[in-house]
Amino acid sequence: MNVPKRFWSYGVLTATYLINHLPSHVLDFKSPLELLQVTCPDLAHLKVFGCSCFVHLPSSQCDKLDSRATKCIFIRYSQIQKGYKCYDPLLKKMYVSRDVRFIEDVLYFYATG
Numbered sequence: 001m002n003v004p005k006r007f008w009s010y011g012v013l014t015a016t017y018l019i020n021h022l023p024s025h026v027l028d029f030k031s032p033l034e035l036l037q038v039t040c041p042d043l044a045h046l047k048v049f050g051c052s053c054f055v056h057l058p059s060s061q062c063d064k065l066d067s068r069a070t071k072c073i074f075i076r077y078s079q080i081q082k083g084y085k086c087y088d089p090l091l092k093k094m095y096v097s098r099d100v101r102f103i104e105d106v107l108y109f110y111a112t113g
Helices: 004-020 034-038
Strands: 050-054 069-077 082-087 093-097 100-106
Touching: 004 034, 004 069, 050 082, 050 093, 069 100
Parallel strands: none
Antiparallel strands: 050 069, 050 100, 069 082, 082 093
16 A cells, blocks of 8 residues: 555554454454454454545534545554544644545555656
């Protein structure tokens, strides 16, 4: 996904999250989370690391004529609450939100050279 090196630590955390949620042949096609919670985890919320996304901004953060969403890059799943962590490189701001629209087939960072 051509994500810069400064985001690779988030990639490792996302990979760990996926390993814990996806089935493994070592565990008889069960996930580690399924073995701990005895229920099969829902995988519908999984998204492509490094894809473009739009985070909806609450009305308290924007004025009447401001845009209601900001373009970000999806970098990881939140560990503290249910939601996605997205980073806006233009404002250098991290957002944690469940109200995110993903464009998984569009890269935020393009290959150079």
